[in-house]
Amino acid sequence: MSKPVVVTIPHELGRAEARRRIDEGAGNLTSQIGAVGELKKAWQGDVLHFSLQAIGQTVSGTIAVMDREVRLEVRLPGIFAMIANKVKGRLREQGQILLEGPKRK
Template identity: 35%
Template structure:
């Protein structure tokens, strides 16, 4: 599942806001869960969201005017792919909209 989030922050500020919001992300996973996140390059964030015994890989690419992402929903959670993708997108939008 692909997501796109436009912004007008510039790459450095978008990355800073995402970085600042990551510690809060686990608190918003329905039913509880964990988030492991690593910047694999200066502009690419690789995450693993673990919930309900499943791991959901997420890759976000930060550019000057948007954040593009891929959410790989496991087969067992496919029936929830829409809500999972929306959770990731909404979380990223919140991180980008709040100065940290």
């Protein structure tokens, strides 16, 4: 059974720019869960549906782009459920970088 990981990331880019950045950077986000192989993705309106292989398991999810936030939902197969919190933190961090740029120190 899969365990969903949901991350909501606020942004001030507007829907079109956020969608452009997500489309270009989806591979970076999904690499945070140790994925290998081809990323399959398809847009339906402002929702990106994706799937990929990671350690012989299929990871899938959606990225919904809204005017002021992005909602990322990743369905992790059983083997990944035990690291869901770690994955969630990495996805949030990489998503913020993608939508805001690196944090300034």
